[in-house]
Amino acid sequence: MNISCLIWFHSKVCVTQVPFPLLQGECVERVGRAEESVIALTSYRLHIKLQENLINVPLQLIESVECRDLTQLHLTCKDCKLIRCNFLSAEQCQDWLRRISAVVRPPARLEELFAFAFLSCSASVSAEDREVHDGICRAGGHQRRFKRELERMGFDSHSAWRISNINSNYRLCASYPEQIMVPAAVSDQELENVAAFRSWKRIPAVVYRHQSSGAVIGRCGQPEVSWWGWRNADDEHLIQAIAKACVTDPAANTAQANGSCLYHHSSGALSDSDPHMANGSAEAEPKTTPPQKLLIMDARSYAAAVANRAKGGGCECPEYYPNCEVMFMGMANIHSIRKSFQCLRTLCAQVPDPVK
Known part of the structure; x- marks a missing residue:
């Protein structure tokens, strides 16, 4: 406002x-x-x-x-x-x-920021303010809040997903948190290889999960495809593992079971002539989970993504990522966004003409 x-x-x-x-x-x-x-x-x-x-x-x-x-x-x-x-x-x-x-x-120095003075002086707060300040300054508090948020969104961290500490002390990517949610089928060594393939080492990391459907949203940097069309097997495996983790998610399976039917009969009942009937009991066909489609949204225009290949970047090739669709959003670059914001601020700073 x-x-x-x-x-x-x-x-x-x-x-x-x-x-x-x-x-x-x-x-x-x-x-x-x-x-x-x-x-x-x-x-x-x-x-x-x-x-x-x-x-x-x-x-x-x-x-x-x-x-x-x-x-x-x-x-x-x-x-x-x-x-x-x-x-x-x-x-x-x-x-x-x-x-x-x-x-x-x-x-001039990072230590001069007020946050450091606040942290050092909070050690001597009174008992009534201790709980408030501990919630802000306690070491490792952000990790506990991270786990609570994962529980709130219903991530299955026992089979489908896991928390990786590969970015401990921000050694892998300075712009990512220390803990990252990734598919359980992907090892930290594979994440290291993916980081070498992604711009600024921003690997595909899951940041949101829909509680009902189990669908997730992830973020990542552009792949370093370049003009040569490089590809990375671990990166392709990670993308596919994200889609498979959504399928194995208990909530996703429950939603599919409630919204699907193995047999459909106009009378609403199984008939004796049904080939899957034996001694009055129905034999369910083996349930095959359809492959999940993954939508990759690139905020840039297609022209900008192709131009970045000259700098060693680029975009995902659909041929390398099965069941994936790449959509370009056509957003302007950071310079245009900054100029637009400056124009908006100039407009807000204008003094309105007095009402006659």
């Missing part, structure tokens, strides 16, 4: 009290007060309050800050929000411009 606020500050008083609870490790840098307004700058956020208007913005969410018309401060946020603050004097506006500009710059 786009927000544009107009706030006036008539005076400035240096105090250390702020009208909101501070997080662990959060330090107050500057506070300005007027009769009914407060502007506070901490090591984590910019807080502005005027009567019913309240703005609470993390510093790393602010993309740029500039002074306009001498007394007006414009803050542009990365989520397309625009904040306008009007001060009584140009000196006040310039003072806050310098202070905010100094803290919104990217940190």
Whole structure:
């Protein structure tokens, strides 16, 4: 949601009290007060309050800050929000411009991020806040949340799927989580080989499962096919294993059993002349599970995918992946998306004409 606020500050008083609870490790840098307004700058956020208007913005969410018309401060946020603050004097506006500009710059070191200060100071929290902070900062907490999410979606981690720790300490792929859900029939050695074939080592990993049908959604990087049409047996096996794991999933089998019928008779009953009847009992034909179709959705256009083959990339060849269909979505590249977002933000920043 786009927000544009107009706030006036008539005076400035240096105090250390702020009208909101501070997080662990959060330090107050500057506070300005007027009769009914407060502007506070901490090591984590910019807080502005005027009567019913309240703005609470993390510093790393602010993309740029500039002074306009001498007394007006414009803050542009990365989520397309625009904040306008009007001060009584140009000196006040310039003072806050310098202070905010100094803290919104990217940190010189990773350890300067507020998250590290929050983590180190959370060790000494009170007993009543211990549970809240432990849920955020406890070592390995993200792994427990990952397992709970898998249980919620109903993954069968005993036969069809398994959790792989091949990306422990992010050694395989820096942009993937440490634990990855993969078919149980695929070994970590095969995943290593697949990573060498996929761009940025982003192997096909399952990220979502439909609780009723058992259908899954996975993500991956483009295959490094190049002009030579390279292929990778382990990559092809992994793609097929994902489809087979959906078939062996208990929920998927239950859905198929409830929606299928071995025999169909117009009278609704089996007849004695049925060739599969023996001594009044029916012999079911061996049930053969139809091959599951796998849809590969490529966000690029077909032309862009083919052009990437010159750089060593490319797309999946349907001939190498049986029962797979490749669909190109035709999405523009990142530069076009960025330009579109900038145009949207410019439009939101425009002041509407007064109603006549």
